[in-house]
Amino acid sequence: MLRFAARRLLLALAVALAVSAIAFLLLRVSGDLATTLAGEEAAPAEIERIRSLYGLDRPLVVQYGEWLLRSLSGDLGRSLFYPESVANLILDRLPNTAILAGLGLVIALLLSLPLGVVAAMWRNTWIDRTALGIAVLGQAMPSFWFALLLIFFFGLTLGWLPVSGTESLANFVMPAVALGWFSTPVLMRLTRAGMVEVLGADYIRTAHAKGLPVHVVLVKHALRNAVAPVVALASVQFGNMLSGSVVIETVFALQGIGYLAWEAISRKDFPVVQGILLVVALFYVLLTLVSDLLNAWLDPRIREG
Amino acid sequence: MSGAGDIVLDVQNLEVDIPTPGGMLHAVRGVSLTARRGETLCIVGESGCGKSLTSLALMGLLPAIAARRAERLSFAGEDLLRAPASRLRALRGDRMAMIFQDPMTCLNPSLTIGDQLTETFLRHGKGNRRSARDRAVALLERVGIAGAAGRLGQYPHQLSGGLRQRVVIAMALMCGPDLLLADEPTTALDATIQLGILQLLAELQREMRMALVLVTHDLGIVARIADRVAVMYAGEVVEEGSAAVVFDAPRHPYTRGLMDCIPQPGRTPPGTRLGTIPGLVPSLVGDMQGCAFRGRCPHAMPACTEPVAVRGDAEGHAWRCVLPENALERAA
Known part of the structure; x- marks a missing residue:
């Protein structure tokens, strides 16, 4: 298990390095940053002044190397619009996004795992079809529309939950439900498919022959063998959530990473965009590592692969 | 000797039906068996004869679509037909245990x-x-x-x-079970390993004084470890009795046919062509009248189309055939 973890960690580091280079390059090839910053009507001399001010006149490799070294020490540069460092801007917004994403993932798993198991147990009955209906409904409804429905019903009509802001945990309930709801259908379908396959396995019959209670057979013997793809997909979904949902954050006026990224992109605040890209990419790398380790823990055969 | 108190498993007229697109498949048709403490009962028959389904039905482990009926199904005197699911779970794995065919997947x-x-x-x-x-x-x-x-x-x-x-x-x-059901426990293994596993099962059965019910298609296994044999064909037990009697003097033509398919040390002369049973197993979908084996039986007669009663002797040898008792005895 240790050797497996070490190999995965090395691989993750290599991926992180590659991703940082790609993120850096993509921003450079998306247009001439100096021209964009100076404005379309700026004089050529002004553009050149800005180019040298931000070091954009030096070779790409040098720029990248310098940026990478500074990033490693935690310095992601300064925002062109906010009087703050990029690192502070991101750290400021990160807790909101992290709480939202964490709650969103928990809600998605709490809905999709039981629904998937129940649908698999009673497959091709009305129970299965009801679960499928819920899944289709979740996939078909745009998240902003679902969010607005939640606000209208629970926020305005019933007055149970605050509709915007980040003051208390209650503020996060509706956004998290809206975010988690959107991930539920595909996770549920994967759980169902995995469980249908596993429930037909010989070792499930063995577990019944041992006289084990149904919940032990389902969770310990079946679910454990069925969730590998669910774990992999859930970690990607969690990455999506962590990189911020612009729509959900906008609808609920929740100042998170997604909102910051959208702002920075529309203002060509390239140090912020670069910083967010790097942080989000690192999240994905980290989550992939975690899901690999989790799957190795669940299934011993993976550890030796 | 074994008395009534030693009966661990008693099943009468077990039926298993499976709905198929072509109609109801009567996979197990009126099987009656008893297994006694300290005794090995072999259920033998070819693929699809219902022997595995019988063992699953006894454990209450049939797939959900299969329907089980029986006149009696009792385990150590306890009625399993009316026992709640929780009671069955308490018995399974504890007092009645099962071994399945493929150790790679179970x-x-x-x-x-x-x-x-x-x-x-x-x-x-x-x-x-x-x-x-x-x-x-x-x-x-x-x-x-x-x-x-x-x-x-x-x-x-x-x-x-x-x-x-x-x-x-x-x-x-x-948990030290009273009854051990083994469904083809050596079929998925290399021939070199089969014998060892079989000997182990026989030893354990004696040591732990269990009733062992072993399901197999291999008459060689039966000859080695069975005390009693039940021969199944097309969902029915066609012959049952002590292993020695069934091997020496089979009363059902199907049993006789099976015996002729395997070489017997000391009896089958070298170079002899082994027997085969011509024809195919009949479809078990829909109703069936009379003897299921009559289409392949060399002794078939008009009476075989009528329902065939079980006949037996005082030693517990029973068979389902209309032939006179000495019809299958070999000319010496």
């Missing part, structure tokens, strides 16, 4: 051997973790696994097929 790939062994013991409240572990080690050693303590932390994929089947056997014996 162990959970993501749990350790130790976990799978001790789980049964702990669930049925036989003791604490420590005693469960001790029991697991002792049984693994008993079934012939060297370095048993070290095996507990291993996973099924780290063991060979033969070792896995030994683990499966140890697992079934964790």
Whole structure:
């Protein structure tokens, strides 16, 4: 298990390095940053002044190397619009996004795992079809529309939950439900498919022959063998959530990473965009590592692969 | 000798029906069996004769779409037909255990051997973790696994097929069952390993005074370890009796046909062409009248189209055939 973890960690580091280079390059090839910053009507001399001010006149490799070294020490540069460092801007917004994403993932798993198991147990009955209906409904409804429905019903009509802001945990309930709801259908379908396959396995019959209670057979013997793809997909979904949902954050006026990224992109605040890209990419790398380790823990055969 | 009190399993007129697109498939048709403590009963027959479904039906492990009916199904005097699911779960794994055909697939790939062994013991409240572990080690050693303590932390994929089947056997014996059902326990194994597993089962059956019900298509196995034999054909038991009598003087033409298919040491002269049974097993979908074997039987007669009653003698030899008793005796 240790050797497996070490190999995965090395691989993750290599991926992180590659991703940082790609993120850096993509921003450079998306247009001439100096021209964009100076404005379309700026004089050529002004553009050149800005180019040298931000070091954009030096070779790409040098720029990248310098940026990478500074990033490693935690310095992601300064925002062109906010009087703050990029690192502070991101750290400021990160807790909101992290709480939202964490709650969103928990809600998605709490809905999709039981629904998937129940649908698999009673497959091709009305129970299965009801679960499928819920899944289709979740996939078909745009998240902003679902969010607005939640606000209208629970926020305005019933007055149970605050509709915007980040003051208390209650503020996060509706956004998290809206975010988690959107991930539920595909996770549920994967759980169902995995469980249908596993429930037909010989070792499930063995577990019944041992006289084990149904919940032990389902969770310990079946679910454990069925969730590998669910774990992999859930970690990607969690990455999506962590990189911020612009729509959900906008609808609920929740100042998170997604909102910051959208702002920075529309203002060509390239140090912020670069910083967010790097942080989000690192999240994905980290989550992939975690899901690999989790799957190795669940299934011993993976550890030796 | 065995008396009525030693009857561990008593099933009368067991039926298993499976709905298919072509109609109702009567997979098991009126099977009656008894298994006694300290006795090995072999259920023998070719593929599709309903022997595996019979064993699953006895354990209450049939797939959901299959329907089970019986006049009587009792385990150690307890009526299983009317027992609630919780009672059946309490009996399964504890007093009645089962071994399945393929050891490669019937162990959970993501749990350790130790976990799978001790789980049964702990669930049925036989003791604490420590005693469960001790029991697991002792049984693994008993079934012939060297370095048993070290095996507990291993996973099924780290063991060979033969070792896995030994683990499966140890697992079934964790709670010291009164009845052990083994469904083709050696079929998936190499021929070189089969004999060892079979001898082990026979030894354990004697040591633990269990009733062993062994389902097989292999008459060689039957000859080795059976006390009693039930021959199944097309969902029915066509002949049942003590192994010695059934082998020496089969009364049903199907049993006779099966015997002729295998060479018998000392009886079959070298160079002899072994027998085959011509024809195919009849479809079990829909109603069936009369003897199911008559289409392949060399002795078929008009009476075979009528329902055939079970006949028997005082020694517990019973058969389902209209032929006179001495019709199959060989000309010496």
